[in-house]
Amino acid sequence: MVDRDVRAAGIGGLVPDLVAPVVARQPYREAVRCGMARYTYRDLDRVSAVLAGAAAASGVRAGDVVGVFLERSAVMVAAVLGVLRAGGTYLPLDPGYPTERLRFMLADSGTGVVLTEPALRSRLAELAPDVRVVTIDEPGTGGVALPVGGPPDPESGAFLLYTSGSTGVPKGVAVPHRAVVNFLTAMGERIGATDRDVFLAQAPLSFDISVFELLLPLTVGARIHLVDRATAMDGSALARAIDDGWVTVVQGTPTTHRMLVAAGWRGGAAVTVVSGGEPLPADLAAALLDRGVRLWNCYGPTETTVYTHALRMSPGDPVRLGGPLTDVRTYLLDENLRPVAPGEVGEICLAGPCLATGYLHRPALTAERFLPDPFDAAPGRRMYRSGDLARMTDAGLREPLGRTDHQVKLRGYRVELGEVEAALRADARVRDAVVFVSGQGADATLVGCLVPEGDEPPDRDELRAALGARLPGYLVPARFTVLDRLPLTPSGKVDRAAVAASGGGRPLHPTSAAPPDTPLERVVAGVWLDLLDVPRLGVDEPVLDAGANSVTLMRAADLFEEIFGIPVAVRVLFDRPTVAEQARYLAGHGPEMAATADRLLALAQAG
Secondary structure, three states: OOHHHHHHHHOOOOOHHHHHHHHHOOOEEEEEEEEEEEEEEHHHHHHHHHHHHHHHOOOOOOOOOEEEOOOOHHHHHHHHHHHHHHEEEEOOOOOOOOOOHHHHHHHHHOOOEEEOOOOHHHHHHHHOOOOOEEOHHHHHHHOOOOOOOOOEEEEEEEEEEEEEOOOOEEEEEEEEEHHHHHHHHHHHHOOOOOOOOOEEEEEOOOOOOHHHHHHHHHHHHHEEEEEHHHHHHHHHHHHHHHHOOOOOOOOOOOHHHHHHHOOOOOOOOOOOEEEEEOOOOHHHHHHHHHOOOOOEEEEHHHHHOOOOEEEEOOOOOOOEEOOOOOOOEEEEEEEOOOOOOOEEEEEEEOOOOOOOEEEEHHHHHHHHHHOOOOOOOOOEEEEEEEEEEEEOOOOOOOOEEEEEEEEEEOEEEEHHHHHHHHHOOOOOOEEOOOOOOOEOOOHHHEEEEEEOOOOOOOOOOHHHHHHHHHOOHHHOOEEEEEEOOOOOOOOEEEEEHHHHHHOOOOOOOOOOOOOOHHHHHHHHHHHHHHHHHOOOOOOOOOOOOOOOOHHHHHHHHHHHHHHEEEEEOOHHHHHHOOHHHHHHHHHHHHHHHHHHHHHHHHHHHHH
C-alpha cells in the first residue's frame, strides 16, 4: 500500500511524486512485463526520464498537451510517465481510431508534440504534419535526460480523454493531477493493493480505466502485466495470460469478465477482481464469486476520475454502489437539486477532489454539468451532475437505475446515441436517423435506424465504411435498419421506445456482396449469420465490421472447434477476419474439413 507519509504528501501533489519513492525503495524489482519485454523500476525511471527530457527539448512545458501515439508495449507505460514528468498532459491517441477522429483530437486539444514509434510516424505525418514528433526507438532510449522545466501546478492536467458527445462532436475531459493523485491513493487503500500484487493491463490507453491498470501499480510497487489487443479479446488467451503471469488484480468491464468465465477461467482466492465501466449483472457477480475471488463493484464517470465508489461483494449480495472513496462526496438530488428522501429516485451528483477541470473549450457544457456545490460553503467548490439515477436503499447503499438522457454504456465505453445519430444524418443519403441498443449485457449491440434521402436506401457496407472513417469502431452500429418515417410521440418527439420495440424496421442490405461459394464458406458464413443475427454477410466483409466483438469471436471459435474437431483460437479469427480467410484456414487442415462441411450442408438440406 501507499506509505502514509507519501499519501499525505501526495494529496494535492503530482502523480510522479507517488512513483519516485517506489523507485528509490525497490529499483531492481520488475515494474512492467509485456511479452518478452521487462522493465525494472530503475529501467522505467530511466526510460521515462529520457522521454521527459526529449519532450521538454521539443518545447513541452507545464500544462501542454502531449499526444501518446503508440501500440501497446512496455515503453508505452514509460511514455505516459515521461509526459507527466515533463509537466505535460498526456492525450491517448489510439492507432485503431479512424483518421478523422484522431485529426480532430489533435486539432481540438492544441497538441504540439506527439510521442510515437517508427512504424506509426508516416501515419502521424498525414494526421498532423505541423506537430513536433518524438520517435521512440526503444533500443536507443538509454542515456541521460535533458533538463525539464519547473513542475506543473497540481491543478494542471494529468491526462485528457475524449468521450462521446451528444451533439455529434467528441468532448475532451481534462483531469488534473490533484484528482488523479486522490484516485490512486484512495483506490489503492480501498482494495488493499501492495507491492506483492501483479496487475493485469488489458484496457486501451484511451479508456479511463487504464489509469487504474497502468498508474496505480506503480504507486504501490506492484508489477504491471500488459497484454496486447488480440489477447484482450480472446477469453482463453486472456485467462492463460492471467494464470501464467501470476496476476492477482484483474480489472475489466463485465463484458471482459463474462468472457473469462465463458472461457473456463478458474479464478482463486488470491485474485482481486475489479468490475467497472458498466453495470455488473447479478448472475455474473455470482459466477465470479463462485470462483473464490475478491470481487469489487466500482462506479464512476470519467469526469470524476475513473472510480468514485467501490463495494466489496459477498455471495448473495444484490448489486449496489458502495461507499465513496476518500474525500469524495455523493448526493442524490431531484431535478431542483434538492436531496431526495430514502427510497426515492435521484440523480447522482459528485463533489470533492475527484472532479475533472471540465470539458476542453466547452465552457457552456462545463457550466451545465459542473455546478457550484450547494452543500459546501467553501468558495469555488463544485459538484458534477452525472446523469446517472439511483435510489438509496434501507441499508444505505445506492441502487443504480439508469440514465436521465440518451447516453448508454456498451462494453464499458460511453456511447452518446446523439453522436452516432449526428454522424448518420451527416451522410447525404440519410434524411433522419435514430440509434438504439438491442440486447443486453455482452450481447448488446448498436442498431442504426435510418430514413433514406430519396427512394433508394444507401448500401449498407458503404454506409458502414463512411461511419468508420468518422467514428471509433465501438460507435459504429452493428446493424442497420430502414423506416419510411420515424414514429413520433404526441409531443412531436421521436418515439425511441417504439423504434426499439419494432426492431427498427427493415434490414439494410449491401447492394453487392460476394456470397459464399464453397461448402466451407457456406458453413462458416452460416455460423456468423446466426451469431450476428444479420441476414447477409459477404465472404470478404470483416466480421468485426459486421458487429462481431470479443464475445462473439469466442463463441465462433468454440463452434468451429465443435463442428470441425480441431482447435481454433480466437486469435486465428482476429487475424483472419473474413469468411473467406477463415474458410481457407480450415481448408489448410486437410480435405476432411471440406467433407465435414459437405455432410453438414446435406443434413441441413435433408432437414
